[in-house]
Amino acid sequence: MKDSTPTGLILVVDDTPANLTVMSEALTDAGYDVAAALSGDRALKQIQHRLPDLILLDIQMPGIDGFETCCQLKANPDAADIPVIFMTALSDAASKVKAFDLGAVDYVTKPFQEAEVLARVSTHLKLRQLTQSLEQQVAARTQELTNTLETLKQSQLQLIQQEKFSALGGLVAGVAHEINNPLGFIAGNLDPAQNYVQDILELLARYQQHFPDPGDDIGDYIEEVDLEYIREDLPKLLVSMREGTNRIRAISRSLRSFSHADGDRKMPYDLRDGMESTLMILKHRLKATEDRPKIQVMKAYNFNREVECFPSQINQVFMNLLANAIDALEDDNQGRSFEEIEAQPNQIFISTELSADQQSVVIRIGDNGTGMPAAIQAQIFDHFTTKPLGKGTGLGLSISHQIVVKNHQGTIEVHSELNQGTKFEIRLPLMAP
Numbered sequence: 001m002k003d004s005t006p007t008g009l010i011l012v013v014d015d016t017p018a019n020l021t022v023m024s025e026a027l028t029d030a031g032y033d034v035a036a037a038l039s040g041d042r043a044l045k046q047i048q049h050r051l052p053d054l055i056l057l058d059i060q061m062p063g064i065d066g067f068e069t070c071c072q073l074k075a076n077p078d079a080a081d082i083p084v085i086f087m088t089a090l091s092d093a094a095s096k097v098k099a100f101d102l103g104a105v106d107y108v109t110k111p112f113q114e115a116e117v118l119a120r121v122s123t124h125l126k127l128r129q130l131t132q133s134l135e136q137q138v139a140a141r142t143q144e145l146t147n148t149l150e151t152l153k154q155s156q157l158q159l160i161q162q163e164k165f166s167a168l169g170g171l172v173a174g175v176a177h178e179i180n181n182p183l184g185f186i187a188g189n190l191d192p193a194q195n196y197v198q199d200i201l202e203l204l205a206r207y208q209q210h211f212p213d214p215g216d217d218i219g220d221y222i223e224e225v226d227l228e229y230i231r232e233d234l235p236k237l238l239v240s241m242r243e244g245t246n247r248i249r250a251i252s253r254s255l256r257s258f259s260h261a262d263g264d265r266k267m268p269y270d271l272r273d274g275m276e277s278t279l280m281i282l283k284h285r286l287k288a289t290e291d292r293p294k295i296q297v298m299k300a301y302n303f304n305r306e307v308e309c310f311p312s313q314i315n316q317v318f319m320n321l322l323a324n325a326i327d328a329l330e331d332d333n334q335g336r337s338f339e340e341i342e343a344q345p346n347q348i349f350i351s352t353e354l355s356a357d358q359q360s361v362v363i364r365i366g367d368n369g370t371g372m373p374a375a376i377q378a379q380i381f382d383h384f385t386t387k388p389l390g391k392g393t394g395l396g397l398s399i400s401h402q403i404v405v406k407n408h409q410g411t412i413e414v415h416s417e418l419n420q421g422t423k424f425e426i427r428l429p430l431m432a433p
């Protein structure tokens, strides 16, 4: 420190005015601000108005003595860490020990050696300043560490998610690809098979016309296999096989769209494709069960341009939100009969639109399920779940938040009312900011 002029407010407490004067003058001359008190009580009152940086405290005083004053100071959280130096005529060791026990930092004996008092005061003031700046540094470091830890947790989450996703995505895309090949044979052979069947049936018909009486052996066999039925059923069978291959093809297309292999750059993607393929994957959870009719999905796609994004991440968000909506609907169905649910059906609302300022696309996913109270809404984006162990991980929304906010510079908001339903609103900027 270059500036060696001492600073700080020193409170001197002594019942002898002469002592007060001597001490005050010495301190003032040395450059300190000085406050004086003639009793312990007054000292305690004064510190309520202004906290000194150091207190010089006489031990023997009428009323509450120095020890008691010190005790009360230490009990006051605002004053507890102000250094106290006792001034004492006592030279017995017991008093000194007691002084230190009470939290004093030092003592000076009367009659005063001015230089010694000033040296001790200056040392303790410096110590206090050092302690304070150390405490500030520790607080700042702790904050830094807390922030780092938070960042670390976030990136860990992202890593897990990416890892899981790329592994799963690769697998799914691979399987979808593998399925497409044999599916191609089946679909490709269905047309000729249908023609062959038509030809054979026609041939049979002609045989029967030319040889109405084929003999017992063949006649019995025709009855045994129920030729009439085969004739009727075979073409239907082929039609349903075609229907089946069409569906497998759609599923495989969805799987591939859903698990889009995102590179490290965003790419143009039709959100409608993403939503539809996610719904396809969730189809088994939407359809009717013994306990409830199928969940109605109301869609309003009003934004049909492509959006620059990481498709598989966005699909992951859709998946999380839709799965949560289905969970909330199922929860809401507890205790309601099939008929009751039919009268007030489970619904999921999906919409996309251009934002009013035309800068982003707004995607809404809502449900008329349980809804949630404000206290839960406040926590849902932090690793939090209300679902039983094994059912909920509490990761869905925190990952979704990260994907939308961190990876896409968008926003995600929740609007929910207990027993009414929940709506999530996502905004993705159309231009990178």
Ligand SMILES: Nc1ncnc2c1ncn2[C@@H]1O[C@H](COP(=O)(O)OP(=O)(O)O)[C@@H](O)[C@H]1O
Residues within 6 Å of the ligand: 320, 324, 325, 328, 367, 369, 370, 371, 372, 376, 380, 384, 385, 386, 387, 391, 392, 393, 394, 395, 396, 397, 398, 421, 422
């Ligand atoms: N659509 C919704 N309706 C009601 N509550 C919801 C809805 N979506 C999310 N929540 C609440 O937010 C919590 C966190 O969701 P999420 O992060 O996906 O974790 P998880 O589904 O594993 O519990 C859920 O446990 C639930 O309490």
Ligand SMILES: [Mg+2]
Residues within 6 Å of the ligand: 320, 323, 324, 394, 396, 397
């Ligand atoms: Mg979830």
